[in-house]
Amino acid sequence: MQLSETVQKLKPSATIAAAAKARELKNTGVHVYEFTLGEPDFVTPEHICEAAREAIAAGHTHYTAATGIAELKQAICSRYLQDHGLEYSPSQVVVSNGAKHSIHNVLTALCGPGDEVIIPTPYWVSYSALVELTGATPVEVETTQDSGFCLSAEQFSAAITPRTRLLMLNNPCNPTGGAYPVETLEALAKVAVERDIPVLSDEIYEKLIYEGSTFRSFATFGEEVAKRTIIVSGVSKAYAMTGWRIGWTLAPADLTAAMSKLQSQETSNPCSISQYAAVAALEGSQDCVETMRQEFARRREYVLGRLRSLPDISFAEPGGAFYAFFDVSRHFGRKLGGGVQVNDASEFCTALLEQAHVALVTGDAFGAPGYVRLSFATNLSVLEAGFDRLEAFLKG
Amino acid sequence: MSEDWIADRMHKIDASGIRKVFDLAASMENPVNLSIGQPHFPTPEPIQDAMCQAIREGKNAYSQTQGIKPLLERLQQQVDAEFGHADRKVFVSSGTSGALMLVLSTLVNPGDEVICFDPYFVMYRHLTTLAGGKCVMIDTYPDFRINVDRVRAAITDRTKVILCNSPANPTGYVASPEELQALAELAAEKNIALVSDEIYRAFCYDREFVSPATYNPETIVIDGFSKSHSMTGLRLGYVHGPQHVLQQMIKLQQFTFVCAPHPVQWAGLAALDCDVSEHVADYRRKRDLLKGLLEDDYQIEAAGGAFYMFVKAPWGTGTEFVHEAIRNELLIIPGNVFSDQDTHFRLSYAAEDETLHRGAEILQKLARQGGPTA
Ligand SMILES: Cc1ncc(COP(=O)(O)O)c(C=O)c1O
Ligand SMILES: Cc1ncc(COP(=O)(O)O)c(C=O)c1O
Numbered sequence: 113m114q115l116s117e118t119v120q121k122l123k124p125s126a127t128i129a130a131a132a133k134a135r136e137l138k139n140t141g142v143h144v145y146e147f148t149l150g151e152p153d154f155v156t157p158e159h160i161c162e163a164a165r166e167a168i169a170a171g172h173t174h175y176t177a178a179t180g181i182a183e184l185k186q187a188i189c190s191r192y193l194q195d196h197g198l199e200y201s202p203s204q205v206v207v208s209n210g211a212k213h214s215i216h217n218v219l220t221a222l223c224g225p226g227d228e229v230i231i232p233t234p235y236w237v238s239y240s241a242l243v244e245l246t247g248a249t250p251v252e253v254e255t256t257q258d259s260g261f262c263l264s265a266e267q268f269s270a271a272i273t274p275r276t277r278l279l280m281l282n283n284p285c286n287p288t289g290g291a292y293p294v295e296t297l298e299a300l301a302k303v304a305v306e307r308d309i310p311v312l313s314d315e316i317y318e319k320l321i322y323e324g325s326t327f328r329s330f331a332t333f334g335e336e337v338a339k340r341t342i343i344v345s346g347v348s349k350a351y352a353m354t355g356w357r358i359g360w361t362l363a364p365a366d367l368t369a370a371m372s373k374l375q376s377q378e379t380s381n382p383c384s385i386s387q388y389a390a391v392a393a394l395e396g397s398q399d400c401v402e403t404m405r406q407e408f409a410r411r412r413e414y415v416l417g418r419l420r421s422l423p424d425i426s427f428a429e430p431g432g433a434f435y436a437f438f439d440v441s442r443h444f445g446r447k448l449g450g451g452v453q454v455n456d457a458s459e460f461c462t463a464l465l466e467q468a469h470v471a472l473v474t475g476d477a478f479g480a481p482g483y484v485r486l487s488f489a490t491n492l493s494v495l496e497a498g499f500d501r502l503e504a505f506l507k508g
Numbered sequence: 509m510s511e512d513w514i515a516d517r518m519h520k521i522d523a524s525g526i527r528k529v530f531d532l533a534a535s536m537e538n539p540v541n542l543s544i545g546q547p548h549f550p551t552p553e554p555i556q557d558a559m560c561q562a563i564r565e566g567k568n569a570y571s572q573t574q575g576i577k578p579l580l581e582r583l584q585q586q587v588d589a590e591f592g593h594a595d596r597k598v599f600v601s602s603g604t605s606g607a608l609m610l611v612l613s614t615l616v617n618p619g620d621e622v623i624c625f626d627p628y629f630v631m632y633r634h635l636t637t638l639a640g641g642k643c644v645m646i647d648t649y650p651d652f653r654i655n656v657d658r659v660r661a662a663i664t665d666r667t668k669v670i671l672c673n674s675p676a677n678p679t680g681y682v683a684s685p686e687e688l689q690a691l692a693e694l695a696a697e698k699n700i701a702l703v704s705d706e707i708y709r710a711f712c713y714d715r716e717f718v719s720p721a722t723y724n725p726e727t728i729v730i731d732g733f734s735k736s737h738s739m740t741g742l743r744l745g746y747v748h749g750p751q752h753v754l755q756q757m758i759k760l761q762q763f764t765f766v767c768a769p770h771p772v773q774w775a776g777l778a779a780l781d782c783d784v785s786e787h788v789a790d791y792r793r794k795r796d797l798l799k800g801l802l803e804d805d806y807q808i809e810a811a812g813g814a815f816y817m818f819v820k821a822p823w824g825t826g827t828e829f830v831h832e833a834i835r836n837e838l839l840i841i842p843g844n845v846f847s848d849q850d851t852h853f854r855l856s857y858a859a860e861d862e863t864l865h866r867g868a869e870i871l872q873k874l875a876r877q878g879g880p881t882a
Contacts, residue, residue: 114668116639119614119756128573128762155566164771165560173551175740209602209743209765216764220638224515241763245613246515247640277513310513354570355770357602357743370514373523377634378609379602383769384741385559 122241126477130461134471145470145498147486150286152434154352154407156389157400163392164356167385176384178376180207180360184387187394188360196329198338200362206371207390209382211316211346211359215242218312218342218361219278221370223248227277232263234437234480236286236314248277252479257439260428261290265299269307278310281330284317287478287485288437289430291325301333304340312342316359317433319350319401322409325431331362339364349433350401351393356386408434411488411495418499423506434489437475441482449505457484468505470498521634525845532834539839540866541859545677547738547815548858549787555737558778562771571770573762575600575746579777586780587748593725597751599758600773602765604707604732604745609635610757610764611728611747612669615701616641620668623659627652627818627847629677629705641668645848652681652810652818656690663694669701670694672720675708675813678846678854680795682813685718692724701753702727707745708814710736710784713792715812726750735814737779738787742772791815794857794864801868805875815858818843822875825850832880838870 130148138144179185185202192198208214215238223229225247231239233252240250253271255261268279281300284291292300304311313330321327331341346359361371381387415436419427427438444455450467454460458474461484465471475483488495533539574580583598601607608631616622618640624632626645636643644667646658659670672691674683683691695702702720704727709717721727732745745768747757761767768776798817799808811817821829826843830853833840843852857864 114617115753115756116614116617118617119760122759122763124759125762151569156563156568161563161568164563168551168556168560171550173556173739173741175546209606209769212763213765220515221518222513222515224517227515238763245760245763247618353568355568355767357766357769366511367514370518373521374518374638376523377521377631378638379606379743379765381741381743383743383772385772386769 118245118247121244126237127473130471130473130477134465137465137469142469144465145494145501147488147490147498148471148473149487149489151354151489152349152352152404153489153491154404156352156356159396160351160353160389160392164385164389167388172384172388174384176381176387178380179372180205180381181384181387184391187391188362191394192329192362196332198329198331203365204362204368205360206368206375207358207360207382207387208375209357209359209379211314211344211348212238213379214344214346214359214361215239215312215314216245217371217374218344218363219243219246219248221367221374222310223277226275228273228275229277230268230271230279232267232281234261234288234475234478234483236282237477239280239282251276257426257428260431261285261288261437262292262296263300264296265303268300268303272307272309276309278312279304280312280314282314283330284320284327284430284432286317286433287435287473287475287480288428289433289435290428291321291327291431294326294328297328297330298333301330301337305336308340310340310342312344314344316345316349318345320405320408320434321432322412322430327432342367347390347393352404353389353393356383356389358382358386358390408488411492414492414495415486415488422503434487436486436488437480437483438486439483443506447508449508451508457482460484464502464505468501470501470505517638517640520637526630526841529830529841529845532831533839536834536837536839539837540863540870541839542855542857542863542867543839543841544856544858546740546858547735547787548860549738551738552779552782552784554782555739555775555779559771559775562774567770567774569770571767571773573767574758575768576770576773576777579773582777582780583746583748590719591721591725593721595750596721596725596748597754598746598748599754600768600776601745601747601761602768603743604705604730604734605631606743606761606765607730607732607745607747607757608632608705609638610760611703611730612636612639612641613760614753614756615669615703617668619666621664621666622669622671623662623667624671625654625673625676627678627843627852629673630846632671649849650809650820652676652679654683654687654691656687656694659691660694663698663700667698667700669703671703671705673705675711675717676810677708677814678816678841678843679810679818680812680814680816681810682712682715682717684715688718688720689723692720692722692727696724696726704729706731707735711788711791711815712813713795728753733776733779736784737782739775739779742769742775744768744772744776791857794861797861798855798857798864798868801865802871805872815856817855817857818852819855820852823879826853828880829853829874832874833870836870836874838867
């Protein structure tokens with residue numbers, strides 16, 4: 113059977129592949145120190161689970177409106193008003209099966225063959241794949257460690273062509289943890305308005321921000337900016353709800369209408385019970401978000417301390433999310449643990465897994481050769497043991 | 509945001525058909541509703557309990573893309589027992605419609621043709637368009653049978669997929685083993701992917717359910733828990749078919765929906781042990797009841813499965829007739845929502861008996877009045 117060319121061209125997610133490799137090794141009885149995960153290691157807070165169980169008991173197991181229940185849309189709008197001073201109306205919300213699905217909706221509604229989408233690198237693997245699925249071309253713009261992996265207004269400007277359809281920003285960023293300084297964002301917003309380029313701002317890690325960094329939603333730089341902004345976010349990371357599959361877009365009403373039409377014909381509503389759980393997450397006490405953030409902050413401190421003491425490693429401090437992203441290229445060609453030599457980050461990760469049983473994700477998967485990603489969504493004792501092993505591995 | 513930002517493909521899909529009906533219905537005060545596309549019974553309790561338990565046990569994080577192991581294993585056993593195909597694998601999808609989107613995106617290249625049977629389930633047309641393909645409709649009026657000669661005649665160099673749906677929405681037609689065998693063999697002969705949407709397979713009243721996959725091991729089957737277990741809101745589907753196709757679909761799910769909601773997958777596992785035959789028997793009874801009530805005034809074709817009847821309007825177009833029905837407080841769906849022609853209307857008998865009686869009364873009156881009153 114002949115399959116679709118676009119789908120065949122997609123490379124399977126490298127993060128998943130890394131996790132699968134680690135699992136294989138585990139299945140042979142080896143204890144693996146795993147730092148590949150892109151999700152909080154906490155369970156969903158109890159009051160949210162409780163609301164879900166109540167919704168089940170109340171019989172909310174049937175189709176809902178395709179783009180989400182009114183209560184959830186309202187809860188989303190209220191939260192953005194409270195947290196960011198942004199005034200969105202429910203007619204600007206589409207609730208989907210996770211933020212990834214939301215990104216798919218945006219790209220499908222906006223992009224087609226011949227269009228270009230600007231993506232700053234290092235970037236989350238799925239971005240370019242999702243763009244390619246629409247027939248559009250991802251245009252990668254490399255950001256540097258010095259800038260904290262933030263795209264500058266000049267870089268953005270220079271990448272714009274008559275075919276540019278969209279800029280995809282991810283703030284805070286997976287894989288770098290980079291959190292955009294307000295001035296940088298504001299400068300980008302100015303370019304977006306001047307050149308009339310819509311911006312998809314993936315803000316799914318917005319609640320995970322650490323000392324020294326602040327978060328500003330892209331839509332907060334005035335009406336002209338908001339008119340060109342599509343916020344993508346969801347409950348996955350802030351409320352430890354990855355398995356519930358709830359994400360959303362906040363966008364201008366006409367684009368929202370297009371995405372609503374799309375979703376009603378492609379998937380219909382996201383899980384009804386998850387929607388009620390998300391209402392509880394957004395409307396309930398936000399203490400759980402802060403508690404989890406503090407735990408991540410402790411781990412981050414620990415991780416940064418360990419990274420600083422590793423030989424010949426460089427990195428930019430992550431201002432948000434739960435990833436450390438560091439350059440290991442100076443170790444290429446040297447004798448590492450078990451006497452192995454490696455030539456790139458992918459080989460580095462394979463050797464590290466095989467020799468030291470530590471699983472990281474190669475930067476090659478994020479458009480960042482020479483780098484590796486370590487997720488600190490795991491407890492301190494595992495981090496400690498993992499770093500001990502990583503350190504020994506680097507010393508050869 | 510300027511209108512010209514919207515991609516071309518968005519102008520080719522249209523969700524307005526059914527919306528127009530519901531807009532009209534918004535003014536109804538106490539509608540007799542025979543338009544519902546989902547079972548009217550509550551989700552069986554063991555399924556609810558299993559979901560609550562999964563939530564309590566913290567099964568709330570991403571699952572693997574293709575679904576949780578215990579559910580996969582059970583489904584695989586079921587599929588192996590039914591078909592015994594060496595290369596038939598299973599994965600769990602985010603809803604049945606999600607699976608339809610994945611399969612069409614996986615199979616269709618821009619310009620490819622997808623053969624569907626008219627009347628058709630609305631999403632087929634739009635999902636094909638979104639994948640860049642073109643629907644080629646096979647007219648099945650008046651009895652909604654699958655005429656394989658017509659399918660053969662419609663095949664071109666660009667035909668990529670044949671999409672069949674038995675029991676069918678909106679007609680309730682359950683295809684015979686002979687029709688399905690002929691269709692399955694034709695697809696195999698022409699090396700065309702056969703996709704079978706079997707979401708209503710639990711609801712067959714007059715003959716046993718047969719899957720075309722029985723006759724063509726390469727058939728890709730789309731199934732789900734929505735209708736059989738009254739779980740429409742929960743979004744759980746599954747797919748079985750040749751491994752190389754499924755691999756691509758799973759990859760695409762990874763990039764879009766990631767996985768079906770995790771606690772819902774545990775609910776699905778419980779659903780596999782849940783006997784719904786009482787509900788099926790109830791729908792058969794409802795089918796007989798409604799058919800009996802309407803028989804004097806309407807000729808009812810098909811209606812051997814699912815919970816729909818697709819009935820010819822006694823006068824006017826489907827749309828005109830439905831407008832008059834709505835004026836009389838009866839909510840039904842005009843046939844042109846599901847078809848290139850506008851001659852019929854869809855009734856759903858997933859409703860209380862009392863509603864069926866009231867609906868039938870209005871329909872009798874409408875047929876006998878011979879035209880609109882306004
Ligand atoms: C940058 C980014 N955006 C979106 C998502 C998707 O989240 P969801 O679980 O809501 O689909 C992720 C998850 O890893 C992510 O890292
Ligand atoms: C023929 C057919 N296929 C698929 C679906 C979609 O099912 P789900 O709600 O599980 O996505 C429906 C729902 O009405 C249907 O009638």
